[in-house]
Amino acid sequence: MPLQNSAAKLYFFFIIAxxxxxxxxxxxxxxxxxxxxxGNHTHGAQHNEISAGLGVSYSSEYKSFDPAFHFHAIKAINxxxxxxxxxxxxxxxxxxxxxxxxVNFHPFPHVDFNIGTGFGLPAHDEPWTIGLHAETSYTWxxxxxxxxxxxxxFGWSEHGYHLATGIHFGFDL
Numbered sequence: 106m107p108l109q110n111s112a113a114k115l116y117f118f119f120i121i122a123x124x125x126x127x128x129x130x131x132x133x134x135x136x137x138x139x140x141x142x143x144g145n146h147t148h149g150a151q152h153n154e155i156s157a158g159l160g161v162s163y164s165s166e167y168k169s170f171d172p173a174f175h176f177h178a179i180k181a182i183n184x185x186x187x188x189x190x191x192x193x194x195x196x197x198x199x200x201x202x203x204x205x206x207x208v209n210f211h212p213f214p215h216v217d218f219n220i221g222t223g224f225g226l227p228a229h230d231e232p233w234t235i236g237l238h239a240e241t242s243y244t245w246x247x248x249x250x251x252x253x254x255x256x257x258x259f260g261w262s263e264h265g266y267h268l269a270t271g272i273h274f275g276f277d278l
Contacts, residue, residue, distance in 0.1 A: 151181035152211045153278040158240070158256050160271015162195045166264050171197040173269045175240070175258065177219065179209040186210055191221060191238065193260065195267060202226040203260065205238045215254070217242050217273075225262045236262035242273035250277050 155178045162173035177191035187209040195201040205223030218241045225234040244254035256273035
């Protein structure tokens, strides 16, 4: 299984940490005009996106830090709320995968909050399980359609919980 030794995990952690610290307004070409950006990721505009997150997750089940990846697609209902679906995968001792139906809130400029319920896919000797998934991110526009920034992620199921941090990047539709 990839990234199972500690040196590879440490290397992966440093890459993610570097990316997180590089995500600041100076990274965007529009630093003086962040709140007046004309793209789709502004307050008051409908927020449709396809996005992904890459990070490091701590699992209460395995008591370890492991690489994590998630993907979600959101369709706006109005400028404040949207609905969508998400997929998450954590590369722990046993791979954790989940699917979620999500509600997206866009309460402030550049702030996204996703919460959803879903289920963990069966793995080895563990059956399907019901779960909860929540993510928040603060993103900056990079060009017309791309946005990125740090994210924090929380997941819970009958098997335990996980906390993840990393970088969120998405494409406004």
